Amino acid sequence: MAEVSQGQGEEIPPNMTLYINNLNEKVKIDELKKSLFAVFSQFGKILDVLAFKTLKHKGQAWVIFEDVSSATNGFRRMQGFRFYDKEMRIHYAKTKSDIIAKADGTFVPREKRKRHEEKGGKKRKEQLDPNQAAAGLNPAYAGAYGATPPLSQLPYLGARPIVPDAPAPPNNILFIQNLPHDATTMMLQMLFNQYPGLKDVRMVETKPGIAFVEYENEMQSTVAMQALQGFKMQQNQMLITYAKK
Helix, strand or coil: CCCCCCCCCCCCCCCCEEEEECCCCCCCHHHHHHHHHHHHHHHCCEEEEECCCCHHHCCCEEEEECCHHHHHHHHHHHCCCEECCEECEEEECCCCCHHHHHHHCCECCHHHHHHHHHHCCCCCCECCCHHHHCCCCCCCCCCCCCCCCCHHHCCCCCCCCCCCCCCCCCCCEEEEECCCCCCCHHHHHHHHCCCCCEEEEEECCCCCCCEEEEECCHHHHHHHHHHHCCCEECCEECEEEECCC
């Protein structure tokens, strides 16, 4: 995990891990991590999101990207983003995250690291394949903006995605399908609120995995659709169409 303290005024070089503070401490850790993943995965592949319940770590999180360019894009685009009623403060992490250290072969277990610092012993490096370091972690958005993914590429969830008989004409309300069943209204609000004109997000309690997102006008809903079409929430690739009225 990256170091907690972030010195003010220090120039920390860009790296793959973003340290985020000023987060709402009332949000449950699991929901916080899922929401951070949802809003940051548009910038590139995320290896992990770290947040902890301990008093020392409250209001803080770390988002670990696969590459520096993705982290830098997220750093610039999300700085000051309103997240659960508080503005994010984003910094580059001062120290390398363990998952990155394992991937590049520089990882030293903390106990061994401590003994090395105290005794001046030899550094021991633990080699680990990058794919192994990232195994089992959620892939980020991999679809093309504005492209509707073929239904054959959508994961099977026990029922076929609900598809309108005929495409609805462009309008201000979007119909979202193939959402994870644990997706929440707040997660979708933060995701779609990046695009101007958001008015409302409505989940359908009797039909998990779908939602309606309303914008002020058709142009604004179209911008959001093109930007988020195929966006992956956890393992699910969103399918976005105009809603039938």
